[in-house]
Amino acid sequence: MLMSDMVCAAPAGMDNVILISWDGISKDTLLDLLKAGYLPNLSTLVQKGSFINITITDHFPDTMAGHAQILTGYPPEQTNVFKSMRYGEIPHGLTLFERLEETLGTDSISTVIVASQERSLGTIKGLPFYHAGKIVDYYYDRNSDAGLVGSVATEAVYHFAPKGRFFIFVHFRDAADAGYAYGAESPEQKAAIRKIDDATGTILKAIQDLELDKKTAMYVTTDHGFNTGPKDHTGQISLWMIANEPGYNPTGDQKDIAPTVLKRFGVQYENISPKYPGKALM
Numbered sequence: 001m002l003m004s005d006m007v008c009a010a011p012a013g014m015d016n017v018i019l020i021s022w023d024g025i026s027k028d029t030l031l032d033l034l035k036a037g038y039l040p041n042l043s044t045l046v047q048k049g050s051f052i053n054i055t056i057t058d059h060f061p062d063t064m065a066g067h068a069q070i071l072t073g074y075p076p077e078q079t080n081v082f083k084s085m086r087y088g089e090i091p092h093g094l095t096l097f098e099r100l101e102e103t104l105g106t107d108s109i110s111t112v113i114v115a116s117q118e119r120s121l122g123t124i125k126g127l128p129f130y131h132a133g134k135i136v137d138y139y140y141d142r143n144s145d146a147g148l149v150g151s152v153a154t155e156a157v158y159h160f161a162p163k164g165r166f167f168i169f170v171h172f173r174d175a176a177d178a179g180y181a182y183g184a185e186s187p188e189q190k191a192a193i194r195k196i197d198d199a200t201g202t203i204l205k206a207i208q209d210l211e212l213d214k215k216t217a218m219y220v221t222t223d224h225g226f227n228t229g230p231k232d233h234t235g236q237i238s239l240w241m242i243a244n245e246p247g248y249n250p251t252g253d254q255k256d257i258a259p260t261v262l263k264r265f266g267v268q269y270e271n272i273s274p275k276y277p278g279k280a281l282m
Helices: 027-035 040-048 063-070 096-104 130-135 146-163 174-182 187-209 254-264
Strands: 016-022 050-055 081-083 109-115 138-141 165-172 216-221 238-243 251-253
Touching (some): 016 187, 016 254, 027 040, 027 238, 040 187, 040 216, 040 238, 096 109, 130 138, 138 146, 146 165, 146 187, 174 187, 187 216, 216 254
Parallel strands (some): 016 165, 050 251, 109 138, 109 165
Antiparallel strands (some): 050 238, 216 238
16 A cells, blocks of 8 residues: 555644643543633633543553553554553554654654653663654653653744644653652642643643644643542543544544544544554544
8 A cells, every 4th residue: 555545635724733641630630620720721722622531441541551552542462562560662663653754754744752751651672662762853751840841842842843744742740640649639639730731831832822723733631540549549541632623522532542643634544554443533
């Protein structure tokens, strides 16, 4: 199959995608903070876009397995990432970064990873995203707080936007760290989530300053949640995703996120092998 057979015209007005992971934030906690008005930047996306109820159906709910599925669309049996204590390198070619570079052309799109956790989202040999790290145009994978991650991601937007189309993945770890240390919905976790919202706001501002807000699909989601309680760190499978556009399905599966990104770039994911088990959410 020719590359051209896998690419259709991109949806009108959308050239870029920014996919942001707010690691370890339960849906109930998020909704409480949104209702209280503590997340102004995320609220802006919700008001003009879509709130999607996301479910995990085929893997253990933790950071490694969740991000492997978010960024490939495949189950653990294909990614080799079952959980944080059982993982290997994702096979060559399966990540969104590799798919987009292959189907759209390396000169036609810039791909970026800005991750705040070295082990789960690092790109050294032996870690899941090793192959992706070899082909992306820029990656940052250091243990960092929300302010620094937001700054690095914002600089990436300013740097790559003049070059053309881009796909940027951003990962914030602060709320997950606070959840493990103090419990879901603890004051410490809520404070961490508010800092993540502030950092996300700097990315949104960069898109607006560059007048790309009508040409950039913004997706914010989480890899897993926490059951409420200071001692219960069991991962939740009932999650969420927010898009800056209306018209998305109100419910979906975590495996649907990768096909959604591909479709937003105009890639006919249905023709790709191995076949995606999920489907686009719009």
